[in-house]
Amino acid sequence: MWDYTDKVKEHFLNPRNVGDIADADAVGEVGSLACGDALKLFIKLDDNKERIVDAKFQTFGCGSAIASSSALTEMIKGKTLDEALGVTNQEIADFLGGLPEEKMHCSVMGQEALEVAIAKYRGGPLPVHHDHGHDQEQEGEIVCKCFGLTDGFLKKVIAQNRLHTAEQVTHFTKAGGACGGCIPKIKELIAEVLGEQKQDAPKRPEKLTNLRKMQLIQEVLENEIRPQLWSDGGDLELIDIAGATVQIAFRKACAGCASSGYTAKFVEQKLRDLVSDDIVVEEVQQ
């Protein structure tokens, strides 16, 4: 059972601003039946076309999707369009006293609908989200094929919410929540964003004896790398360590895989991040 706050429950049981605005100035639609949630947001501006005087919504989704939509409409009334654009998904969640992490994507959907509505009103390019957009041009590389999520969108959510794990990204965006095939790519995106933020630099010992270095290489292979390969039906075996050269042989699905070169690079990067900068990984056939 999901642990909802009283305020989430209140906004779900008695949602504010359900319906439509016949002469709305802006309408933003995100989501789809396939996704399991969708939001249609209507905005009415004052005579000067500056401030939002009314907002209504229609939502197909779970309890927190309905509550997030209700919260969003309450939060943006009285704001200018620019002020409204500044509302983040975290603020929507905060307004509700918090959402379970698994439900954070509901608050993201509210933020997206608002961006789409305002972009449509202003006539600029529509923001790129994911398959939540019915009529948007997709930009960027699709990372999660199940939910049609692009790398640009995922990086934005990772950065805004300071996400550190693939599981968190799934909770916030749904990416990786179905077949799970894109989880390695999501991890790469997290590493990229964290690198850009210069946060959480990999914790790597400064000085290593040869013995400790070899131990650490084995630990990283066992704890960080092999579990990822197993999830794709693959595996690797450590063949030898000579100085900074690590020889590995791929096994199971990785053996003979067309992208084993890419996987070897991934292994090398991981070992460089977590053990030492000078590591070179060699794939051997044994």
Place this chain on the structure above:
Amino acid sequence: MKEIYLDNNATTKVDEAVFEEMRPYFCELYGNPSSMHFFGGQVQKKVDEARSRVAALLGADPSEIIFTACGTESDNTAIRSAIEVFPNRRHIITTRVEHPAVLTLCRNLTKHGYRVTELNVDGAGRLDLDELRKVVDEDTAIVSIMYANNETGVVFPIEEIGQIVKEKGALFHTDAVQAVGKIPLNMASSTIDMLALSGHKLHAPKGIGALYLRKGVPFRPFMVGGHQEKSRRAGTEATSSVIALGKACELAGQHLDDENTRVKGMRDRLERELMAIIPASRINGGGAERLPNTLSIAFEFVEGEAILLLLSEKGICASSGSACTSGSLEPSHVLRAMGVPFTCAHGSIRFSLSRFTTDEEINAVIKELPPIIQRLREISPFGRELLKKQ
């Protein structure tokens, strides 16, 4: 607010008669059944009686019953035993709609070099037996196919499946957790080699299950240690729970007719009335033979968790095939395997009745659910379009 509990495929209440039967075995008759003294011996006798009661419900011999901790352990034991028994057979057959107790294990085994075939189902949740005939071969160690589906209640033609499996010499296991106590079973005339059951699905406590193991079927234990259960499952028996399971099986046997007449009648009425009142709804698995207690019904353009929360506000407990209630993000793998459209899969609700369900409780659902669906459709952009068309 009195609760109306219609989630019996998730778990059941412990029958008070069952509880009374197990009660003395906590603080009074707490001996170890393996002990040589009289104090343990009296417990052993009661465990033997429980074994006979479980066997009677299955039409099996008591020696063919191994007590386990749960249905999942029984399933794991059966499948892992089969692949150890046949080290040269590397193929496992199951279905796309199995419970995770079987499906997760089989998928994990692919990482250890096993080939796993997951059979498809049609729109009504029925298996394609021709597909089974094509894929079962001399490399198949075990075929594991559930007796009845936990979400839709669809019952598979187990004996026909067993005949096909036997022709190739593979072992046949069935996860019968949802079927035991709801439909008549008779292992004496069956093709089943191993069958899993779980106590808490038939009014015994959680944490007790059993594995039926046909006499003569080769077996390797999952749990090793002491000599309990004739060395087929080590570990001191959870005696009070074992005794409870025995009593629960005895009572289930006595209530089988009631399950298939009165309980089924209530389920059918619930189904009929909801379908008549609520437009754009459909029965998942409606075209197949189903368990008498299970109704999986889909309401288009609304989402299952929202329905469950509003039902819960009315004291009604049900379950959902919705992604949002499961921690996963895709709707139920069972409904997706059946090809249930997304428009319906997200809004599927499962009602599962028991012998303790009353007509008044069914009446309450028939009264409370239609306005909930109407209300959520008024909030939903897709639902509003539907309502406009009506």
